[in-house]
Each structure stands twice: as structure tokens, then as C-alpha cells.
Amino acid sequence: MRTEALERCQEAIGYRFQDTSLLARALTHASIASNRLDSNERLEFLGDAILGMVVCQYLFENYPDELEGELTKIKSTVVSGKTCACISEELGMAECLFLGNGIAGRSKLPSSVLAAVFESLIAAMMLDAGLERTREFILRYVAPYIEEAADSDNQHNFKSQLQQHAQKASSATPIYELLDEKGPDHSKCFEVAVCVAGRRFASAWGPSKKEAEQKAAFNALTELGLVTTESAAS
Numbered sequence: 001m002r003t004e005a006l007e008r009c010q011e012a013i014g015y016r017f018q019d020t021s022l023l024a025r026a027l028t029h030a031s032i033a034s035n036r037l038d039s040n041e042r043l044e045f046l047g048d049a050i051l052g053m054v055v056c057q058y059l060f061e062n063y064p065d066e067l068e069g070e071l072t073k074i075k076s077t078v079v080s081g082k083t084c085a086c087i088s089e090e091l092g093m094a095e096c097l098f099l100g101n102g103i104a105g106r107s108k109l110p111s112s113v114l115a116a117v118f119e120s121l122i123a124a125m126m127l128d129a130g131l132e133r134t135r136e137f138i139l140r141y142v143a144p145y146i147e148e149a150a151d152s153d154n155q156h157n158f159k160s161q162l163q164q165h166a167q168k169a170s171s172a173t174p175i176y177e178l179l180d181e182k183g184p185d186h187s188k189c190f191e192v193a194v195c196v197a198g199r200r201f202a203s204a205w206g207p208s209k210k211e212a213e214q215k216a217a218f219n220a221l222t223e224l225g226l227v228t229t230e231s232a233a234s
Contacts (some may be wrong), residue, residue: 018128022124029103054134095118158227
């Protein structure tokens with residue numbers, strides 16, 4: 001039974017462990033472990049950190065136009081327990097776990113248990129194969145969730161909304177103009193206005209060019225009747 005579970009897990013994740021004791025530890029829930037140090041809890045701790053690092057590096061390299069706040073929102077969604085549990089379900093990890101009698105009989109495992117085993121697998125693989133192989137494994141399953149979260153986040157990206165509207169309405173591309181900048185080099189403020197199909201909308205100030213552009217895009221969307229002031233706060 002135990003050997004079958006290890007084999008099933010390795011087939012599901014597409015990786016064969018050199019040290020199968022690491023995999024066994026990753027699949028061992030505290031409810032069946034002789035003590036909690038023999039469960040997957042320590043691996044879960046390490047896996048959570050590895051997952052966060054890999055996702056942050058991917059976001060940094062693939063979303064160069066996003067500010068820290070936007071990247072943080074995407075990352076929080078992607079490394080959440082909900083996402084990790086969904087990936088575990090995709091991989092069929094519920095059929096591979098070693099569980100105590102109190103939890104093994106449940107028709108559906110708690111999402112926290114499923115999330116924990118994904119993070120534990122990440123740590124076990126990193127210890128067995130190294131970071132690069134583990135990064136490939138993580139991104140194979142996490143990248144689609146990153147794209148989904150980024151697309152959802154763009155619904156609140158006023159520049160993106162304005163560009164979509166401009167292209168549909170007049171096949172035009174918004175042009176952002178830097179009108180002014182004030183303050184010392186370490187604390188500048190920038191004034192930006194946006195023009196669409198020859199029409200210039202109300203300018204906006206911001207502590208960075210990108211933030212000023214977002215605010216200018218919001219002004220344009222407001223003048224066009226496409227957003228309200230409540231949208232800026234959401």
C-alpha cells in the first residue's frame with residue numbers, strides 16, 4: 001500500500017526520487033505520524049518559502065511594467081492555500097497521502113491538508129533534485145494561475161482599460177505625455193496627461209511616472225463615463 005502510493009505520486013508529478021524517504025515524509029500527515037517531527041509539517045514550512053521565492057522571481061522577470069503593489073497582489077493569490085489545494089487535487093494527491101484513521105475516512109479532505117502536501121512535495125523535491133528542477137515543477141502547475149491572477153488584476157488597471165476602449169472605439173493607442181515634474185531627485189512628483197485620438201484628457205500628478213499615468217488614465221475613463229470615483233478606491 002505504501003509502495004503503491006509512492007509510485008502513484010511519482011507518476012503524477014513526473015519525477016522519480018533518488019531518496020524516497022523524502023517523498024514518504026512529504027506524504028505523511030501528522031494524524032498518522034508517531035510524532036509531529038515525522039510528519040510533513042517541517043517540509044511544508046520549507047516548501048512555502050521556496051514556492052514564494054519562485055513565484056516572486058517569475059513575476060519580477062515576466063511582468064516588468066507592474067509595480068510592487070500589483071506584484072504582491074498576484075503573488076498572494078497564487079501562493080494561497082486555495083491555489084495550492086487546487087493543484088494537489090489536479091495531481092491526485094488525496095490518493096497518495098498517508099493519513100490517520102480520524103481523517104482518512106472523510107469523503108473530502110480539508111483544503112489545508114491538500115495545500116500542505118503540495119508545499120511539502122516542493123521541499124522534498126528541492127532537497128532531492130535541487131532548485132532548478134523544482135522550479136520547473138512549480139511553474140508547470142503554477143504559471144496558469146499566475147496568468148489568471150494577472151488578467152484579473154488588470155481589470156483594475158486603468159491604463160489597460162483605457163487601451164482596450166481606445167482600440168475598440170477608434171483603433172487608437174493612448175499616448176501619455178509628461179507635462180511637468182517637481183521636487184528633488186529622491187522625491188519627485190510627475191504630471192502626466194493622456195491623449196486618445198487627438199483628445200487630451202485632464203492631467204494627473206503622481207509620485208512616479210507609472211502612477212501618474214494610471215491616474216491620468218482614470219481621469220480619461222471618468223470623462224468618458226466608463227468608471228466612477230468609487231472605482232479608484234476598489
